[in-house]
Amino acid sequence: MTTAKKQLLFNGFMMNVVGHVSAGLWRHPDDRASEYTTLDYWLHIARLLDEAGFDAMFIADALGQIDVYQGKPDAALRTAAQSPVNDPLLLVSAMAAATRQLGFGITVSTTYEHPYLLARKFTTLDHLTKGRVAWNIVTSVLESAARNLGLEKQMDHDERYERAQEFLEVTYKLWEGSWEDDAVRRDREAGVYTDPAKVHPIRHQGRWFTVPDAHLSEPSPQRTPVLFQAGTSDRGRLFAAQNAEVVFLGGTTPQSIAQNIDKIRTLAHEQGRGAEAIRFITAISVVVDEDDARAHAKFQDYLNYTSQEAALALFSAWTGVDWSGWSLDEPLKYIETNASRSALAGLTRIDAERQWTVGDISNYIGIGGIHPTLVGSPQSVADQLEAFADASGVDGFNLAYAISPGSFEDFVRWVVPELQARGRMRRADGTSLTLRERLQGRGQQRLRDDHPGTRFRQLTDGYPQEVQ
Incomplete structure (x- = not known):
């Protein structure tokens, strides 16, 4: 008896910028990412993903300049390395109106937002999308964000x-x-x-926040948006185990990703959460064409447009280390910083199969950032995706682009039919489900009963002291 293969999740990985994670590729003649300031650009990609059967568009964000490299933002500005950057939230209602099933995962920082205001924003979007929103929870890594948002330092x-x-x-x-x-x-x-007797003040008073009153907005289809989270430091894994419904994991090998999945699942079990409470995704880039030869030729063409300066500007921002003073042949080593610890640890501690140099990483980041890039025919790419998912244990992928929207158009044309024929990717069928239902099953609009957030449901006139 043949066991049915697991259907994988697929999200389009975007950011409201010219250059996201592929350093310098905005210069390619087929790239249209410089149209990111127009709704037509976003609506085209949203409709493309929706009609192809993608589960969501995952939108990254940054709240400060990319200025760790050489101690200034010049390199990032010059090479469009996540600079300039526009707001992700304001795109969503327009894209939701143009799509039927596509979810939207929106990155918002807990360090520089206020929960009272953010709750209203997500409730509003959950209403307008009919329950198709997720919050990608980040704590932010950029010193530039801290100094421009009221803090002396991060x-x-x-x-x-x-x-x-x-x-x-x-x-x-x-x-x-x-x-x-x-x-x-x-x-x-x-x-x-509204019955006033059934709207309750939350009376929260804690170390960081005092929020005495009730939520401003009436309940939306999901109430709480689907919760994504991307940190894989020790503290980040615990936070994921306590809160996340989907964890976005970095890693250059299936083995390193599998290690993080095992650790988070163990922590989640200790929090009283079930084995299926958390889904896991990782990012990947794909360069595909009709056959392997054409795909590899396309990949080589893309390499001609990568920027080492942009790559090092991004890697410096992600790790909090200014790599401009390092020689390109110098081996990478782990340095404790106040930025994203998982980005550097993933290459220097976990991936024992490779000794990275500064030059290696600047070349590697050129296409797809620090995530793997798959190159080949539709059949070859589908094989590689299946093998990666099976070896790592991930439930799906954030698809990063080399050029936009071309990389998504190629994937939809060549790879989607192959994956759907294998039963590995869903087909768009017009079914109206919330994003949580799409991830966890029909009828599961709200947080699972084993999610720690559900302990805050029972409220009559403020919360008892023990849960404040």
Whole structure:
């Protein structure tokens, strides 16, 4: 008896920028990412992904200049390395109106937002999308963000996660407990829209936040958006185990990703969460064409447009290390910083199969960032995706582009039919589901019962002291 293969999740990996993770490729004559300031550009990609059966568009973000490299933003500005950058949230309602099934994962930082305001933003989007939104929770890594948003310097790495945990507790109280399910009556005859007795102040007073009153918005289809999270430091893994429904893992090999999955699953079990409570995805780039020869020729063509300067500017920002003073043949080594610890650890500690140099990483980042790039025919790419998923244990992929929208168009033309024929990717069928239902099954619109956020559902007149 043949066991059915697991259907994989696929998200388009975007950022509201010219150059996302492929350094310098905006210069390619077929790249249209410089149109990122137009709605037509975003609507085309959203419709393309929606009609092809993608599960979501995952939108990254950054709140500061890319200025660690050489101690200034010049290199990033010159090479369009995530500079300039526009807001991700403001794109979503337009794309939702142009699509039927596509979800939207939006990156927002807990360090520089306030939970009372953010809760309203996501509730609004959840209403407008009919339950198709996710929040990619980050704590931010850039010193430039800190100094422009009211801090003298970046908060310590673990302290950012402590703040994030309280931030989540406030939003859980607002989303899950503040309004009872039947608070909204819409009773025209009685003249009652909302029953005040069923809307409760949350009375939160903690180290970081004081939020005494009720949520501003009436409950949306999911109440709490689907929760994505991307940190894989020790503290980041614990935060994921406590809160995430989908974890976005970095890693250059299936083995390194599998190690992180095992660690997070163990931590989640300790938090009382079930084995299927968390889905895992990783990022990958694909260069595909009709056959292997054409695909490799395309890959070589793309390499001609990569920028070493842009790559090192990005890697410096991600790791908090200024690599401009290092020779290109110098081996990478782990340096404890206050930035993203997993980016550098993933190459220097986990991936024992390779000794990276500064030059290696600057070349590698050229296409797809620090994530793997698959090159080949539709059949070859599908084989590689299946092998990677099976070896790592991931549930799906964030598809990063080399050129935009060309990389997505190629994937939809060549790879999607192959994956769907193998039962590895869903077909767009017009079914109206929330994003959480698409990830966890029909009927699961709200947080699973084993999610820690559900303990904030029972509220009558503020929370008891023990959960504040």
